[in-house]
Amino acid sequence: MPRTVTVGLDDSPESRAAAEWAAREALLRGLPLKIVHVREPAPRYVARTPLLDLEGHRHWVERMTHESADGIRLRHPGIEVTTEQLTGTVADVLCEAAGFCELLVLGSRGLGVLGGFMVGSVTLAVVARAERPVVLVRPGEQAADEHTMDPAGVPSAATPFRPVVLGLDIDHPDDTLLEFAFDAAARRKSALRAVHGWPEPPDSSHWSSGRAELHDSLGRGQAALLSKVLRPWRQKFPDVEVIEASRPGNAAQVLVDGSRDASLAVVGRRIHTGSFGAHIGHVTHSALHHIAAPVAVVAHG
Numbered sequence: 001m002p003r004t005v006t007v008g009l010d011d012s013p014e015s016r017a018a019a020e021w022a023a024r025e026a027l028l029r030g031l032p033l034k035i036v037h038v039r040e041p042a043p044r045y046v047a048r049t050p051l052l053d054l055e056g057h058r059h060w061v062e063r064m065t066h067e068s069a070d071g072i073r074l075r076h077p078g079i080e081v082t083t084e085q086l087t088g089t090v091a092d093v094l095c096e097a098a099g100f101c102e103l104l105v106l107g108s109r110g111l112g113v114l115g116g117f118m119v120g121s122v123t124l125a126v127v128a129r130a131e132r133p134v135v136l137v138r139p140g141e142q143a144a145d146e147h148t149m150d151p152a153g154v155p156s157a158a159t160p161f162r163p164v165v166l167g168l169d170i171d172h173p174d175d176t177l178l179e180f181a182f183d184a185a186a187r188r189k190s191a192l193r194a195v196h197g198w199p200e201p202p203d204s205s206h207w208s209s210g211r212a213e214l215h216d217s218l219g220r221g222q223a224a225l226l227s228k229v230l231r232p233w234r235q236k237f238p239d240v241e242v243i244e245a246s247r248p249g250n251a252a253q254v255l256v257d258g259s260r261d262a263s264l265a266v267v268g269r270r271i272h273t274g275s276f277g278a279h280i281g282h283v284t285h286s287a288l289h290h291i292a293a294p295v296a297v298v299a300h301g
Contacts, residue, residue: 004034004082006101008094011064013139014107021137021294022105023072023079028187031102032080033072037065038093039085061085091125098130103296108136108288116289127288127297128280131271133180135264135296136288145293146188146263161190162263163243165293167255167283168196170222173229174268174300181266182237184296190263191241194230197254198222198246215248222246252286262293269299 007022009015019035026033039061065083072081086093098104106126109118117138119127127134144155148162166181185192200215223246234242247254259265267284280288280297287295 003102004032004100005029005103005105006034006036006097007105008090008097008107009035009037009065009068010107012107012109014109014137016068016107017139017141018105018107018135018137019068019072020075020143021135021141023076023081024143025103025105025135026079027076029102032082034101035065035069035072035081035083036094036097037061037083037085038090039087040090041087058085091122091129094122094126095129098126098132098134101132103133103135104130105135105137108138108295110139117292119288124280124288127269127284131299133296133298135294137294138292141294161188162261162293163191163193164188165193165195165255165259165262165265167251167259167265167267167287168194168226168229169251169268169283170196170225170229172270176300177266177268177298178229178233180296180298182233182240184264184266185240186237188263189239191243193243193245193258193262194226195245195255195258196222196226196247197249197251200248219246219248252283255283255287256290259287259291259293262291264296265291265293266296266298269297271299271301 005022005026007019009019023033062085065085069081069083072079094104094106104126106123108123109120112118119136123136127136143157146161147157147159150156150159164181164185181192198218223244226244226246230242230244245258247258255267265287267287269280269284284297288297
């Protein structure tokens with residue numbers, strides 16, 4: 001079965017933005033695009049309700065997915081687009097679909113009352129369980145948002161891509177995560193900014209010459225470790241400009257701050273098989289809720 005870029009579609013603004021992003025990503029990767037709609041099965045007592053037009057809803061879903069596919073074909077000539085309507089628990093079906101694709105793309109809702117993006121329970125469940133990369137796209141995401149401004153300061157999709165930003169744990173670097181990020185930057189012909197946050201020494205607010213020297217020494221050591229992790233990947237992807245950003249502070253906040261001008265943010269999720277179930281980690285959780293750019297979550301061992 002050929003690999004695809006697969007997108008979950010439910011006619012929400014965020015899923016429509018996700019479909020457009022997925023189409024652009026499919027073109028970058030030279031892969032087909034599959035549009036998937038998942039319908040939860042209606043309970044028997046609901047299915048028997050005379051006023052509920054299940055057949056009409058089924059036709060509406062078919063029309064929605066076909067119209068979305070036709071629109072993408074018109075806007076992106078040459079891309080192969082297929083559609084599929086599936087039935088089942090949405091998170092379960094999407095996780096299964098993720099196993100057969102290069103990456104899965106989902107919409108993530110707009111800003112909540114506290115200024116962060118809202119990530120629904122279904123989306124979080126898929127991100128926490130899927131073993132293929134999952135990309136979350138915000139409503140209103142446009143192609144020009146991924147690119148630098150033109151010389152007149154006007155948004156344009158014809159200018160170079162903004163950097164791909166990688167959130168990296170240098171104590172536990174993973175090749176799957178690093179390869180995804182470098183490959184994404186190479187396909188975009190963009191820079192890759194590798195961001196690493198490290199904890200400051202205790203009582204760093206009370207500066208003395210000795211403490212300042214300790215802080216500087218720690219900073220140099222962390223920067224050297226980051227360079228060591230990235231060195232073989234620089235050699236593997238010599239055309240990718242790499243920007244190393246090792247900063248003191250909370251790792252999640254350092255990543256969010258370092259992703260403000262990203263075309264794509266890439267974070268990892270360690271695959272856990274313990275009795276406590278799947279989870280995504282606080283840095284990835286923060287990225288999903290606070291980074292405006294599309295966020296790719298890459299599962300790794």
